[in-house]
Amino acid sequence: MRGWEAVIGIETHVELQTESKMFCGCPVRFGAEPNTTVCPVCLGLPGALPVPNEEAIERILRIGAAFECTLVEGSLFHRKNYFYPDLPKNYQITQYDLPFCIDGHLDIDVDGDELRVGITRVHMEEDTGKSIHGSESGRIHDAKFSLLDFNRAGVPLVEIVSEPDIRTPEQARAYAAELQRVVRSLGVSDARLEEGSVRFDANISVRRVGADEFGTRAEVKNMNSLRSLQRAIAYEIDRQIALIESGAAVVQDTRHWDEGSGKTTSMRSKEESEDYRYFQEPDLVPLHVDQPWRDRVFASLPELPAIRRHRITAAGVDRQAAAVMVEAGDLADLYDEAVSLGAEPRTVGNWLSGDVVAYLRRNETSLADTHLRPDHLYELATMVGEGALSSTAAKDVLARVLAGEGSPAAVAEQYDLLQISDAGALEAEVDAVLAGNPDVVAKLRAGDMKPVGFLVGQVMRATGGKADPRIVSDLIRTRAAAG
Amino acid sequence: MSDLADLAVREAASLMRRGDVSSLEITNAVIDRAGVTESHLHAYLTFNQDAARAAAGEADAARAAGRNGGLFHGIPIALKDNLTTRGTETTAGSKILSGYVPPYSATVVNRLRDRYAVILGKTNLDEFAMGSSTENSAYGPTRNPWDTERVPGGSSGGSAAAVAVGSALAALGSDTGGSIRQPASLCGIVGVKPTYGLVSRYGLIAFASSLDQIGPFARTVGDAAGLLEAIAGHDIHDATSYRGDVPPISTALQTGVAGMKIGVVKELSGDGIDHEVAAACRAMYSKLETAGARVTEVSLPASETALSAYYLIAPAEASANLARFDGVRYGLRVDGDTTEEMMARTRAEGFGPEVARRILLGTYALSAGYYDAFYGQAQKVRTLVRRDFEAAYEDVDVLVSPTSPTTAFPIGERIADPLSMYYADVCTIASNLAGDPSGSVPISLDSAGLPIGLQIMAPALHEEQLFRVAAEVERLAEFRQRPELATSEVRPA
Numbered sequence: 001m002r003g004w005e006a007v008i009g010i011e012t013h014v015e016l017q018t019e020s021k022m023f024c025g026c027p028v029r030f031g032a033e034p035n036t037t038v039c040p041v042c043l044g045l046p047g048a049l050p051v052p053n054e055e056a057i058e059r060i061l062r063i064g065a066a067f068e069c070t071l072v073e074g075s076l077f078h079r080k081n082y083f084y085p086d087l088p089k090n091y092q093i094t095q096y097d098l099p100f101c102i103d104g105h106l107d108i109d110v111d112g113d114e115l116r117v118g119i120t121r122v123h124m125e126e127d128t129g130k131s132i133h134g135s136e137s138g139r140i141h142d143a144k145f146s147l148l149d150f151n152r153a154g155v156p157l158v159e160i161v162s163e164p165d166i167r168t169p170e171q172a173r174a175y176a177a178e179l180q181r182v183v184r185s186l187g188v189s190d191a192r193l194e195e196g197s198v199r200f201d202a203n204i205s206v207r208r209v210g211a212d213e214f215g216t217r218a219e220v221k222n223m224n225s226l227r228s229l230q231r232a233i234a235y236e237i238d239r240q241i242a243l244i245e246s247g248a249a250v251v252q253d254t255r256h257w258d259e260g261s262g263k264t265t266s267m268r269s270k271e272e273s274e275d276y277r278y279f280q281e282p283d284l285v286p287l288h289v290d291q292p293w294r295d296r297v298f299a300s301l302p303e304l305p306a307i308r309r310h311r312i313t314a315a316g317v318d319r320q321a322a323a324v325m326v327e328a329g330d331l332a333d334l335y336d337e338a339v340s341l342g343a344e345p346r347t348v349g350n351w352l353s354g355d356v357v358a359y360l361r362r363n364e365t366s367l368a369d370t371h372l373r374p375d376h377l378y379e380l381a382t383m384v385g386e387g388a389l390s391s392t393a394a395k396d397v398l399a400r401v402l403a404g405e406g407s408p409a410a411v412a413e414q415y416d417l418l419q420i421s422d423a424g425a426l427e428a429e430v431d432a433v434l435a436g437n438p439d440v441v442a443k444l445r446a447g448d449m450k451p452v453g454f455l456v457g458q459v460m461r462a463t464g465g466k467a468d469p470r471i472v473s474d475l476i477r478t479r480a481a482a483g
Numbered sequence: 484m485s486d487l488a489d490l491a492v493r494e495a496a497s498l499m500r501r502g503d504v505s506s507l508e509i510t511n512a513v514i515d516r517a518g519v520t521e522s523h524l525h526a527y528l529t530f531n532q533d534a535a536r537a538a539a540g541e542a543d544a545a546r547a548a549g550r551n552g553g554l555f556h557g558i559p560i561a562l563k564d565n566l567t568t569r570g571t572e573t574t575a576g577s578k579i580l581s582g583y584v585p586p587y588s589a590t591v592v593n594r595l596r597d598r599y600a601v602i603l604g605k606t607n608l609d610e611f612a613m614g615s616s617t618e619n620s621a622y623g624p625t626r627n628p629w630d631t632e633r634v635p636g637g638s639s640g641g642s643a644a645a646v647a648v649g650s651a652l653a654a655l656g657s658d659t660g661g662s663i664r665q666p667a668s669l670c671g672i673v674g675v676k677p678t679y680g681l682v683s684r685y686g687l688i689a690f691a692s693s694l695d696q697i698g699p700f701a702r703t704v705g706d707a708a709g710l711l712e713a714i715a716g717h718d719i720h721d722a723t724s725y726r727g728d729v730p731p732i733s734t735a736l737q738t739g740v741a742g743m744k745i746g747v748v749k750e751l752s753g754d755g756i757d758h759e760v761a762a763a764c765r766a767m768y769s770k771l772e773t774a775g776a777r778v779t780e781v782s783l784p785a786s787e788t789a790l791s792a793y794y795l796i797a798p799a800e801a802s803a804n805l806a807r808f809d810g811v812r813y814g815l816r817v818d819g820d821t822t823e824e825m826m827a828r829t830r831a832e833g834f835g836p837e838v839a840r841r842i843l844l845g846t847y848a849l850s851a852g853y854y855d856a857f858y859g860q861a862q863k864v865r866t867l868v869r870r871d872f873e874a875a876y877e878d879v880d881v882l883v884s885p886t887s888p889t890t891a892f893p894i895g896e897r898i899a900d901p902l903s904m905y906y907a908d909v910c911t912i913a914s915n916l917a918g919d920p921s922g923s924v925p926i927s928l929d930s931a932g933l934p935i936g937l938q939i940m941a942p943a944l945h946e947e948q949l950f951r952v953a954a955e956v957e958r959l960a961e962f963r964q965r966p967e968l969a970t971s972e973v974r975p976a
Contacts, residue, residue, distance in 0.1 A: 040587050044807045046580065047567040047589060047686040051722045079803050081849070085822055090806030146822070148811070277849035279858060282693035282800055284722050 005209045006237045008166035014158045014189050015197040016059050022126045022156035023050030034149035042154035044088030049283050056156035059188040060124050061297045064101025066182050067119045071294045075100045077281040082274050086129035096278045099123030108174045118163030129153040169233040173226050176200050181305040206240045216250040222257045232257040317349030324353040330367045337374035343381040359402050371404035380408040387421040387468050421468040430475045433458045444480045487512035488649035492706035496554050506557025510539035510601050513559045517650035520968050524626050526645040528564045530604035542599040552598035554709040561651035563642050564605035565688040575688045576610040576620040579833025580814045589686020591714040606641030610835045612690040614638050615907035618898050619837045628966035633891040636666030643670040646700045649969045653710050654700040659690045661911025663698045664923040668886035668936025671925040673707045674700045678943045679918035680725035683718030689804040691797035694915040704953045708732045735947035736954040741775030746879035749782045751910050757889045759929040764885050767926050770959040781875045785867040789913045792864035795848045799858050802845030868916045881952050882940040884910050886923035890933035920946050924953045926960040
């Protein structure tokens with residue numbers, strides 16, 4: 001793509017995991033039997049009316065605040081009109097010119113390069129039901145029958161629209177990943193691509209480097225992982241460049257990403273796109289989000305992932321380790337608690353992002369299901385710091401603490417892993433080794449210090465590996481010289 | 484004693500309270516009346532005799548057990564068939580909902596059932612409440628009890644005819660542009676459209692959501708007040724429902740109009756109003772003055788464009804509200820080779836011509852490139868109408884006008900001419916655009932023996948002013964006549 005530049009904007013849909021749906025009291029539950037979490041309102045039965053879910057509104061405001069958006073005082077709902085079998089009313093209640101949140105941004109980090117991506121708007125809408133089409137492709141056009149499940153109909157859905165500030169597939173992936181982290185850190189949704197609780201659609205166009213005008217864009221849908229988002233965008237960029245270079249033009253359309261073939265195919269062109277005939281939803285009244293409410297939302301925000309990573313890195317933890325802990329969330333929580341007890345940040349960060357993550361993966365478990373507590377980490381880090389435990393032994397102790405065998409001190413005691421750091425206790429062992437190796441001692445006295453390592457090894461063997469090697473080494477030097 | 488079917492609700496209630504009659508006796512009388520009148524009128528789409536008798540028996544038993552549901556305890560009433568009733572077919576007068584049995588009841592229906600009202604059945608209406616004559620019902624027209632060759636008005640024509648003739652003691656209707664007041668006027672009874680939001684719309688099959696409002700039909704002002712009090716008040720299922728207290732309606736009935744300022748709407752007094760109707764209204768204004776009111780003429784300039792604005796806003800909202808009738812989940816389904824074809828065929832066959840016309844009109848008014856000129860412009864007019872009313876109410880307590888520009892017109896006369904039909908709402912529409920309460924009270928018969936109604940409009944949430952004047956008009960008019968179909972004279976309350 002030499003000489004070309006891609007322009008990418010991303011529309012993200014996040015399903016809010018509220019107790020109940022956006023406009024009725026039906027529970028929001030993933031994986032329930034089809035058509036069991038439905039009522040007259042979310043089925044669009046004649047006469048039923050929507051009533052907004054205040055918790056969902058609180059949550060969208062939190063999302064907007066996390067992107068430093070302006071929270072709009074007099075927000076409105078509109079009807080978006082189109083016919084589709086899984087849309088019960090054949091219009092969707094959504095927002096149009098007065099969404100809850102406007103003009104924010106999200107800072108992302110792509111291999112050390114910072115990028116600020118503008119957030120145009122964050123608005124609320126209701127989700128549709130699900131169609132299951134009885135066809136080989138799973139799409140409606142060649143289906144022999146279609147089944148409808150309205151459990152998802154009316155689930156509160158937040159749409160986050162980015163500015164076209166993204167230039168590469170890698171940036172797009174980093175944006176999507178960071179957005180997921182932010183949403184999760186707010187506790188408003190688990191934002192899982194596999195379960196569809198977050199969905200990313202990408203608007204992509206290409207232009208010659210240096211051009212001011214945007215090219216004709218295509219919207220790509222159906223990316224089910226961050227990897228497929230990155231692949232689909234890369235494919236689409238190549239496709240558009242190849243089209244233009246071959247003398248053809250890009251047609252504005254909506255395209256379907258097929259993970260198997262690794263290609264996008266056209267779903268509908270702009271000419272077929274509908275006139276949604278938006279108008280203000282007359283069944284709902286304007287929502288008054290006043291200044292005290294807005295202030296309260298901003299004040300109640302948790303520490304956001306980027307800020308948390310910065311803070312942890314500034315305490316001396318590796319960037320990668322900080323990123324791993326913050327991504328997981330619960331690891332960073334445990335880190336914060338251990339450090340607040342006085343544990344050494346870098347050591348704790350390395351354990352949590354390395355040994356603990358490996359342990360969880362190996363045992364297919366979660367942190368909450370282990371026995372590791374903040375005070376354990378503090379105790380363990382202190383033992384290493386004081387030389388009571390070697391860093392190798394500490395890893396062994398950590399695994400046993402995770403498994404619930406007891407506190408670090410108890411485990412180290414039980415498995416006899418404590419180091420002998422008491423110089424007095426080691427002097428006799430050192431003297432015995434020196435006495436047994438007069439030739440080597442002579443070399444030391446002659447100024448050749450190379451054999452110190454050999455002598456340390458002898459002492460370690462004699463103590464069953466429990467001696468602190470630094471102390472042994474010091475003792476050998478001083479006592480050989482003195483002898 | 485005269486026929487129990489001709490009792491006013493308050494009379495029937497006091498007889499039942501004294502133990503002189505039972506709800507079952509009254510209900511049976513009304514069922515008997517319907518047996519005589521229905522073949523002439525077709526006021527009902529569904530008439531549940533057995534369920535009504537059972538409910539009457541329950542009401543009597545509850546009373547015997549010491550429970551008191553209030554004024555409507557044991558009173559047989561009718562519901563317009565665009566109010567959902569759990570377990571009872573609800574069609575909105577449309578073929579597309581033929582056979583549809585809702586799994587839930589409208590809030591107003593629950594409130595009446597909770598008060599031991601006896602529900603007789605579901606009354607005929609113009610399809611989806613779109614019309615002014617009840618001729619647009621997919622199930623055939625309702626006829627006017629005063630002259631069965633004439634329309635009862637609409638869209639709540641079935642409810643109005645039933646109450647007028649005694650096949651219900653009272654009824655509920657819905658009013659989007661005059662659909663309670665105009666048929667009340669044409670059938671010689673009282674009908675009230677409350678302030679928008681005072682009565683929950685939950686379970687009212689929507690025509691135009693920002694205009695629709697449920698309200699009472701009764702033969703007396705007092706009964707209408709009582710029915711409104713029984714159904715009014717906040718409902719958590721309707722986000723547009725008013726959260727404050729219901730205005731003190733019944734207590735205003737005996738106050739009289741001395742010292743009140745009454746404004747006669749200038750634009751609804753002359754051109755386009757039948758001269759007998761106009762004369763009857765003028766006579767009533769004089770009587771009101773004699774009774775101590777100060778009557779002045781007031782101008783509502785925007786009311787002249789209100790009709791045009793209404794016929795953009797209401798169809799626009801309807802085009803979305805009626806989109807759900809697609810054959811996918813309930814009601815009529817006409818199969819096709821594709822989903823789109825099934826939906827299109829279902830809608831083509833399921834909707835009548837007036838509904839199709841309004842869906843097309845509304846879709847057009849909302850379309851890209853036309854929105855500003857039509858829907859957007861209509862909303863601006865709506866704002867002007869509101870301001871007109873606000874300005875008028877700085878000088879007067881209520882506004883009055885004829886309810887309908889004419890008395891009942893012959894069946895078939897206007898059905899082929901939509902614009903002349905739309906003009907039937909010219910006096911009533913502005914109140915819906917403003918969201919204000921408005922009611923119709925019968926004042927006299929014209930030379931053809933057809934009822935004339937006077938419209939009384941009041942500021943939002945000031946139903947007590949409306950009822951204060953309505954009660955005085957009722958006293959001054961001494962309107963005692965009943966249609967011949969009703970077998971006996973109604974007795975004064």
